Amino acid sequence: xxxxxxxxxxxxxxxxxxxxxxxxxxxxxxxxxxxxxxxxxxxxxxxxxxxxxxxxxxxxxxxxxxxxxxxxxxxxxxxxxxxxxxxxxxxxxxxxxxxxxxxxxxxxxxxxxxxxxxxxxxxxxxxxxxxxxxxxxxxxxxxxxxxxxxxxxxxxxxxxxxxxxxxxxxxxxxxxxxxxxxxxxxxxxxxxxxxxxxxxxxxxxxxxxxxxxxxxxxxxxxxxxxxxxxxxxxxxxxxxxxxxxxxxxxxxxxxxxxxxxxxxxxxxxxxxxxxxxxxxxxxxxxxxxxxxxxxxxxxxxxxxxxxxxxx
Amino acid sequence: xxxxxxxxxxxxxxxxxxxxxxxxxxxxxxxxxxxxxxxxxxxxxxxxxxxxxxxxxxxxxxxxxxxxxxxxxxxxxxxxxxxxxxxxxxxxxxxxxxxxxxxxxxxxxxxxxxxxxxxxxxxxxxxxxxxxxxxxxxxxxxxxxxxxxxxxxxxxxxxxxxxxxxxxxxxxxxxxxxxxxxxxxxxxxxxxxxxxxxxxxxxxxxxxxxxxxxxxxxxxxxxxxxxxxxxxxxxxxxxxxxxxxxxxxxxxxxxxxxxxxxxxxxxxxxxxxxxxxxx
Numbered sequence: 001x002x003x004x005x006x007x008x009x010x011x012x013x014x015x016x017x018x019x020x021x022x023x024x025x026x027x028x029x030x031x032x033x034x035x036x037x038x039x040x041x042x043x044x045x046x047x048x049x050x051x052x053x054x055x056x057x058x059x060x061x062x063x064x065x066x067x068x069x070x071x072x073x074x075x076x077x078x079x080x081x082x083x084x085x086x087x088x089x090x091x092x093x094x095x096x097x098x099x100x101x102x103x104x105x106x107x108x109x110x111x112x113x114x115x116x117x118x119x120x121x122x123x124x125x126x127x128x129x130x131x132x133x134x135x136x137x138x139x140x141x142x143x144x145x146x147x148x149x150x151x152x153x154x155x156x157x158x159x160x161x162x163x164x165x166x167x168x169x170x171x172x173x174x175x176x177x178x179x180x181x182x183x184x185x186x187x188x189x190x191x192x193x194x195x196x197x198x199x200x201x202x203x204x205x206x207x208x209x210x211x212x213x214x215x216x217x218x219x220x221x222x223x224x225x226x227x228x229x230x231x232x233x234x235x236x237x238x239x240x241x242x243x244x245x246x247x248x249x250x251x252x253x254x255x256x257x258x259x260x261x262x263x264x265x266x267x268x269x270x271x272x273x274x275x276x277x278x279x280x281x282x283x284x285x286x287x288x289x290x291x292x293x294x295x296x297x298x299x300x301x302x303x304x305x306x307x308x309x310x311x
Numbered sequence: 312x313x314x315x316x317x318x319x320x321x322x323x324x325x326x327x328x329x330x331x332x333x334x335x336x337x338x339x340x341x342x343x344x345x346x347x348x349x350x351x352x353x354x355x356x357x358x359x360x361x362x363x364x365x366x367x368x369x370x371x372x373x374x375x376x377x378x379x380x381x382x383x384x385x386x387x388x389x390x391x392x393x394x395x396x397x398x399x400x401x402x403x404x405x406x407x408x409x410x411x412x413x414x415x416x417x418x419x420x421x422x423x424x425x426x427x428x429x430x431x432x433x434x435x436x437x438x439x440x441x442x443x444x445x446x447x448x449x450x451x452x453x454x455x456x457x458x459x460x461x462x463x464x465x466x467x468x469x470x471x472x473x474x475x476x477x478x479x480x481x482x483x484x485x486x487x488x489x490x491x492x493x494x495x496x497x498x499x500x501x502x503x504x505x506x507x508x509x510x511x512x513x514x515x516x517x518x519x520x521x522x523x524x525x526x527x528x529x530x531x532x533x534x535x536x537x538x539x540x541x542x543x544x545x546x547x548x549x550x551x552x553x554x555x556x557x558x559x560x561x562x563x564x565x566x567x568x569x570x571x572x573x574x575x576x577x578x579x580x581x582x583x584x585x586x587x588x589x590x
Binding site: 208 | 379384402403404406408410412414416417418419427428430431432459461
């Protein structure tokens with residue numbers, strides 16, 4: 001880990017002018033913006049590229065706390081003399097993660113598929129339903145109560161029923177993932193669609209926009225940030241739904257692996273499976289977040305400008 | 312002064328001498344579950360072509376309602392409104408509107424926000440673009456043409472929204488407390504900007520405000536509305552020479568006009584001066 005630190009000293013500037021440029025301009029810009037409402041510096045500031053040091057810093061945000069948790073884990077076992085079948089050593093879990101990688105990947109793939117199908121189904125059903133709820137008072141009054149009731153029923157309670165109806169295969173898990181993820185997506189999509197200022201609608205009409213044009217050009221893009229907030233919650237819930245299904249009855253998936261490993265008190269494998277679940281969940285979440293950045297670049301700049309106190 | 316902004320002709324509706332807006336005994340009431348709220352009592356007024364008219368009055372006096380009715384966005388309960396000689400029955404298109412909120416699309420750059428005005432209109436894209444660029448330059452936003460609204464300050468955003476309202480060179484500019492969310496110094500600058508742009512475009516302006524000084528500084532005529540249900544109680548003609556600078560505020564004639572409007576509002580109990588009440 002040898003990372004050269006850009007020095008703002010004069011010698012370093014002569015040696016590596018490109019590397020030291022960003023921090024220097026940042027300083028200069030920060031100084032001038034205090035004096036006058038000069039417009040240019042603020043643009044420059046937003047364009048500042050992350051330097052190498054920043055990347056190291058970003059990574060250390062993840063690495064240091066993780067190492068800390070592993071250290072506490074390890075120390076706890078040492079100090080309290082915890083038995084391995086209750087809590088295995090972190091290094092043993094990591095080892096299992098490696099030796100059982102083929103099985104973990106295979107089962108993880110099943111769980112990922114179930115979650116994604118359930119999530120996709122939830123999105124496909126939620127969007128039209130949210131539109132219906134947004135545009136029809138009758139739909140809102142009739143559909144919402146049903147949605148709320150289906151939501152308050154614990155899914156674990158209906159999981160056995162679904163398995164009786166649909167068998168041990170993948171479809172019952174997809175349905176569970178769908179049921180768990182669905183509500184958050186409907187509610188957020190509907191909230192997003194309703195979030196357009198009524199004055200904006202008036203403005204659009206005065207510009208000559210039809211109802212359809214107002215929807216496509218104003219209401220839809222305006223709803224995207226809240227819609228994506230719903231997707232991010234939904235995608236993590238879908239994974240939970242799939243795993244609940246696997247717990248109840250299944251012949252494959254990470255949930256199944258956990259149940260089997262628990263049956264033989266193979267705690268190491270249980271831990272390895274849990275870590276695999278986390279990896280699947282984080283991967284799905286990251287994918288949604290990447291899509292969000294791609295589709296709504298303006299929301300990212302706004303986050304940054306708010307961080308800098310510009311608006 | 313910046314270069315003249317090239318004009319885009321949407322409608323050949325310039326009708327010298329005749330009123331652009333005629334409001335003929337218009338009332339508006341809203342029916343709620345329990346009662347009927349009267350927002351505006353029988354109001355009649357005329358606004359001439361190219362006139363800058365301010366409307367001042369307490370909150371809830373129906374000023375905004377009247378503006379929305381002129382724009383054809385909500386129908387009057389009784390009475391008729393004519394704009395350019397035609398009765399208003401649906402949203403009029405030869406108009407630009409500015410609200411207190413800038414209402415810029417967060418997902419569009421400043422320039423694209425201004426160009427939104429032409430998105431649904433039958434206008435030449437190139438002409439509109441040229442005008443948009445010039446107008447942004449005029450209000451000092453050239454550097455921010457490609458920035459998202461979130462990267463701009465409140466005053467900058469409102470300037471962009473005024474550019475959007477004027478980019479298609481409408482006969483009528485409707486503004487509902489456009490400076491309401493801005494700080495005092497920015498407001499002063501905005502007033503000067505509006506005056507300059509108005510001088511260029513020769514639009515008729517209907518300007519709602521809560522600031523007496525702003526109304527007198529900008530207007531040819533100030534309409535004073537009473538407490539709800541709103542009704543027109545006074546009309547004050549402002550004959551101060553143009554273009555007006557901020558220093559017009561030290562002019563005794565200006566002070567007299569401000570005083571007259573303030574007195575009207577005090578008489579109606581809109582502004583309560585406790586020192587005189589005790590005397």
